[in-house]
Amino acid sequence: MxxxxxxxxxxxxxxxxxxxxxxxxxxxxxxxxxxxxxxxxxxxxxxxxxxxxxxxxxAEASPAPFNLNDLSPTEGTSERQPIDLLGEVEMDLRIELGRTQMCLDEVLQLRGGSVVALDKLAGDPVDVFVNGRLIARGEVLVMNDNFCIRVTELVGA
Known part of the structure; x- marks a missing residue:
């Protein structure tokens, strides 16, 4: 078996x-x-x-070379550099002394001679904004009866 x-x-x-x-x-x-x-x-x-x-x-095909145009500046066109064209672009520059919050009723009560307290002290640096972006801080000066700003600090992005 x-x-x-x-x-x-x-x-x-x-x-x-x-x-x-x-x-x-x-x-x-x-x-x-x-x-x-x-x-x-x-x-x-x-x-x-x-x-x-x-x-x-x-089977051994090689790609054809691609010739680029010369990208160096040409002689005789040095009258204006491309960066100079940006000098004519308009931007919104704003200098901010300080801020405060007020109710609508308080704003409606403002008259000539009213005093509005801000959140910064006299002598504190002011903020310099370009197109709504903080770019610098500076101090307020008076020159020829006009206010002006001396930039004391550039703010990195």
Missing amino acids: QADATNEVAAGESTASQGDAAYDESVKDDDAVQTADIEKLLDQATESLEEATGEKAS
């Missing part, structure tokens, strides 16, 4: 080995078919490309 079981196991292994071999063979055949199909498609694509461009595509 034991010998029969061993023979059955051996026969089963033999059948399994034959099945694995058959499977491996079919996979190899499928791979060969797929590789042949891929090569055929590549050949067709190459032929179509050659027909479209009118020339043979070479």
